[in-house]
Amino acid sequence: YEDGYKNRPSSSQQEADNLEGYFREVLQKQVKLLLKGEKEEFKEELRKVFKFQTPEIHDKDKLAWFRDEEFARQTLAGMNPLSIQLVRDTDFPIFSKLDEETYGPGDSLITKELIEEQINGVMTAEEAVEKKKLFMLDYHDVLLPFVHAVRELDDTTLYASRTLFFLTEDGTLRPIAIELTRPKSPNTPQWRQVFTPGSSVAASWLWQLAKTHVLAHDTGYHQLVSHWLRTH
CATH class of the missing domain: 3.10.450.60 (Nuclear Transport Factor 2; Chain: A,)
Structure with missing residues (x-):
């Protein structure tokens, strides 16, 4: 499992004290965007969370x-x-x-x-x-x-x-x-x-x-x- 897909760090993640704080911050922002009806901004914030590395086979072929x-x-x-x-x-x-x-x-x-x-x-x-x-x-x-x-x-x-x-x-x-x-x-x-x-x-x-x-x-x-x- 340690060799699985690792989440790519973003600047906001690096600034967070820990992973829990990072996700709390991001999720709060996403909820606010949803309540405001800002769907496109919400999607953009969501992309910042799910930045998973593609499988190595995909990089090769x-x-x-x-x-x-x-x-x-x-x-x-x-x-x-x-x-x-x-x-x-x-x-x-x-x-x-x-x-x-x-x-x-x-x-x-x-x-x-x-x-x-x-x-x-x-x-x-x-x-x-x-x-x-x-x-x-x-x-x-x-x-x-x-x-x-x-x-x-x-x-x-x-x-x-x-x-x-x-x-x-x-x-x-x-x-x-x-x-x-x-x-x-x-x-x-x-x-x-x-x-x-x-x-x-x-x-x-x-x-x-x-x-x-x-x-x-x-x-x-x-x-x-x-x-x-x-x-x-």
Whole structure:
């Protein structure tokens, strides 16, 4: 934690006797600005407080967040390295444990054929499982029961997700497939689709959007489960 993001000192912070005094001074000023209706000045004062250093990877490569390598790296070196799991023979073929009558078919669209296509046929899917080459970030069963409730909120949506990674020869993970699922409802059947790294512009942007959904799931699970329930 000592190596985390450090707040950049400002002149007013350096002049304050201590951090508590600094924040008290700033917060008092912000409240006064809000009461006066000075929204722009309030935003400017707020920027003086939250001057966090950007991650080092951003300084080296401002588009790192866009790349599959960084997306995969964050599952191990990011804020939530606790959710990714090895795919074992008992987990394959991938299948949901939720009630099919309530949520729809439990089989995954991330099939043996799709896996072998994405790893360029270097081995069979069964061999990849046996050699401990497949890993999964699985938020399917944990999120699916909440999808409809979330989607009833204005301007809000949610899918359940599964993300499959392949361990390459150089020892790094590569995301090969993301499955997004919406459970069935009284009026609509179950919807699900698998996204893979695309060769076309449209497919590439759909892949980026699928990764964004996964990151939102990972962040929420980290805050509520990995951090709050398992730490505090």
